[in-house]
């Protein structure tokens with residue numbers, strides 16, 4: 044059942060008012076890939092009356108007043124993608140299309156959507172109920188951050204938006220706790236995952252360098268980001284406080300990672316896997332083609348690529364669903380009238396992290412002084428692809444399922460590190476789960492740039508490529524690897540791009556047609572590098588290309604057809620949406 048979007052739908056449910064109204068920058072797609080939908084369904088399951096207003100008109104009260112005012116709070120999200128990433132290309136041109144907008148034209152999502160929607164509510168509801176921000180835009184702009192679109196540091200978004208709270212990260216449990224605290228008229232200030240503004244910092248909270256210090260001193264901003272990043276693990280994190288003027292931004296420790304039964308419960312809720320009819324009248328949304336029949340097997344990522352915000356938003360701990368829960372979802376597909384037997388993706392932020400996690404991390408929290416996969420795979424992480432092989436085999440054997448693709452990227456260094464089952468896993472992928480192209484993300488080939496990215500060296504890529512091609516040949520298939528590459532990343536000049544060109548021509552034997560120009564997205568190490576022009580880990584100065592024309596020329600150095608012949612032309616295509624993150628969100632969510 045859809046959540047109500049009009050008074051008529053509320054009345055049909057016997058509701059005269061709502062406890063919570065959710066506002067989203069995306070169209071309303073009733074799918075577990077839509078964060079706002081999941082939050083709405085979880086709240087509803089907990090007994091609250093919830094409605095949704097998607098992509099409201101910000102110039103009038105026509106949409107925002109449609110459902111009245113909620114009794115408890117307004118929940119506001121910019122959508123699945125930061126609105127500035129959604130609205131502008133890496134070269135700061137306005138995007139014309141939007142995969143989450145009916146009809147596909149990018150004409151309904153305002154810039155800085157969480158601020159725009161908060162203003163909209165405040166304009167038409169004086170002394171409104173509390174406004175609570177959530178989703179990727181608010182989550183990654185919760186503390187002082189570099190904003191590429193204005194080329195300056197911006198204060199925590201609570202200062203700019205005048206909203207009351209942020210629930211950051213994966214917020215199912217904290218949202219229900221917040222709703223209960225409002226209902227019971229209790230203070231919400233101790234809820235995990237909550238951010239708010241205060242006159243003083245709570246005792247025991249770590250004092251971050253102030254906003255003013257960050258603005259005037261690059262090293263203060265770098266220090267702030269390290270503290271922010273290190274205090275993101277639910278087990279070990281301390282609360283944080285950052286002063287701006289005479290007030291403090293306060294961040295409570297993150298919500299606990301969901302247990303497997305909690306995660307399974309979320310996916311056992313009923314989803315229509317469709318766009319709400321109210322919005323469907325305005326046109327179809329492209330992203331549905333991919334997410335309607337895809338399955339999210341896990342959350343979180345310990346890849347920690349420096350340009351990616353997944354570790355900050357979803358956490359470094361991978362939480363996996365049970366096999367039974369995933370099989371039940373796949374079986375339910377076979378009863379859906381629109382299902383044609385194809386599962387577009389069975390994966391997560393990185394497909395092959397399913398059911399692989401470090402036991403030490405699960406007890407003590409993620410290490411603050413080292414990473415799980417970079418520069419080498421940590422020996423404590425026991426990589427075993429066997430549960431994934433079992434899962435894939437069982438899903439494709441369900442009657443009514445013809446094909447199961449792994450559309451999410453896979454981490455090739457993990458496949459190589461699994462001496463027992465890595466080869467078997469890749470054999471399965473090659474034989475049964477690749478739809479012509481398998482996505483991998485080397486991103487670059489130059490060792491220095493790869494170090495700045497936190498990515499593995501090309502040695503493991505070439506070994507993986509050899510394995511993939513051999514298995515593909517043996518399986519009699521016509522399929523190949525798709526490589527994602529980035530131009531103009533911090534540390535990359537024309538010289539490094541020429542080296543990359545040499546590598547893809549002589550080692551990968553292809554000529555890329557599309558390469559992505561780097562976008563520094565909020566709250567990533569890469570954006571700290573871009574802003575400070577320093578390596579945040581060593582303090583060394585790094586070259587950063589900031590001129591738009593020269594960024595494009597870096598891209599053209601590799602993306603143009605080669606003068607000499609190559610054996611195959613490869614399209615480094617813009618990826619399809621992955622787990623709800625449309626192609627425009629690639630800087631935030633990419634295959635590892």
Ligand code: SF4
Nearest residue numbers: 401404410414415421
């Ligand atoms: S011990 Fe190794 S695998 Fe475990 S959290 Fe630390 S770095 Fe990651």
